[in-house]
Amino acid sequence: MLCQIILLVIVSWNNRRLVNPDTISYMRIASYYARGQTDLMVSAYWGPMLSWLIAPLLGLVSEPVDAARIAIGLSAVVFVLGCASVFRSFELRPSAVVLGTWIAVLASVAWAATTMTPDLLLSGLVFLAVSLMTAARWPQSRHLQLGGGILWGAAYLTKAVAFPIAFGVSIGIGALRVLSRDGKPAAVLQGMGLTFLGFMLLAGPWVVTLSWKYQGLMVSTSARIAHAMVGPPGVDRGMLADPMIIHPPEPGRLWWGEDTPRHLYEDKYWSPFQNLAYARHQVKVILSHIKVALRYLSTFDPLHVGILAALFGFFVHTPWRENMRQERWRWAGLPIACVCGVYLPLYLYEERYFYPTYPFLLAAGMGMVVWLTRGVHGRVNVPRLIGFGLLTLAFVYPFATRLPQALKGLKDVRTEYAHDLATRLLAADVSGPIVGAGGYDNLWGGYGAGLFIAFYINQPYLGNEASPTIEGFKKSNATLVIVDRQLPVVDELARDATFQDLDGILFRTPMQAKEYPMKVYRIGARGRE
Secondary structure, eight states: OHHHHHHHHHHHHHTTTOOOHHHHHHHHHHHHHHHTOTTTSOOSSSOSHHHHHHGGGTTTSSSHHHHHHHHHHHHHHHHHHHHHHHHHHTTOOHHHHHHHHHHHHHHHHHHHHHOOSTHHHHHHHHHHHHHHHTSTTGGGOHHHHHHHHHHHHHHHHHOTTHHHHHHHHHHHHHHHHHHTTSSOHHHHHHHHHHHHHHHHHHHHHHHHHHHHHHTSOOSOSHHHHHHHTTOOTTSOOOOTTSOOSBOOOOTTOSOGGGGOOGGGTTTTOOOTTSOHHHHHHHHHHHHHHHHHHHHHHHTTOTTOHHHHHHHHHHHSOSSHHHHHHHOGGGGGHHHHHHHHHHHTTSOOOOGGGGGGGHHHHHHHHHHHHHHHTTTOOSSSOHHHHHHHHHHHHHHHTTHHHHHHHHHHOOOOHHHHHHHHHHHHHHHTTOOOOEEEESOTTOTTSIIIIIHHHHHHHTOOEEEEESSOOHHHHHHTTOSEEEEETTSTHHHHHHHOTTEEEOHHHHOSSHHHHHTSSEEEEEEOGGGGO
């Protein structure tokens, strides 16, 4: 634990500028909690837990990013504690528990550098909940039953995807206990009832709060938006959670992505039950996402040892009931399937979505190694040592380059330039609502760079013109325009007297300005008519 904390301190300091739009939303919402702005602190898109962790730290550190880094470090610690708890509840050998925990430490430190989102914390809470529910004493212990539900509720408050995962995993574990005769059906049902009670004790008040604010039953808006992203063709869906359009934020907010307005996407929502064509499209999405999920799982384990062990350990063995009751590691396939299954119908293109599968892949691999070498006797079980060596290599290899880079400090030129330009704007006393220019993949356009600048100078970010035009900028009600110097619209801006080129204010020489990737224009009064 001490080693992990030291590594996390190094990673956090050397990557303190490495933020992303999600991080900015969580930090802004945390600031509303810190200031008691009740009208802004509740959002149906972002879970509140990470913001709750950041909020009390804002008065203790100089910058919000530092508070976020501390919260992410804490999340990494919870992640490792959860991994160790899973290994113990799956009744792995002590040597396997130690090995798996050290591998989890390396993973958590590497991911803490880049994952400034709640995914590490979500994963840790999921692991702790599963470890209580799979413990041998669970059928007889009300404390474990209720505690598992409370942890699931905390996971939901961290990220809404835990809501369906909690029900899927809990029902699945209950079914496994009954099928493997690891508990009487009545006792299992009673235990599940207490687990769901614990879940609702924590999740219920937040669901009520969201439902009251949005005037209807509300668990989260993130799932519908993620589902809309992969909808049938014929509708311009884009990245629905990203500011590819110009839209003023709610008064007091930094940008509209803090609480995605539902009216912007009501025409983009769809259901596979609407018609046969939509149902076929959903099936195609799920089938294509199975390959995507396997690809992301392979980033944890390039040899696919974990996923193969989980599949064979769950399905291919006899006597099935006896093995499932005696060897808890075989249950690892259930949470892996639930996590992947929840995401398959939705937008699925980030590695961090699969962090909640990590210790289960590792536990399945270690359990399979022990099972395959169970017949070898002697002072030294050489085949088992070889098996654990290969397993360690498979899970450590992905971090062989990532971890040293994270400890040294990953470079993100966009965030570095954004912070530098924000410093220049503050020094020149230039402020006002910001609009950006350029598509999602444009490094120096508005999205990302413009949002970061708006955050650093504490000014509203109105969004981004994917296909920038002068008229669009004028209608945006923005004061500042952030553009890539290489965009063709720059020539048009230079010829329009409405736009004031700020190079002379922000840079000491024309040569210095010319070498800078971003350019800032201030819109005159006529531009906002």
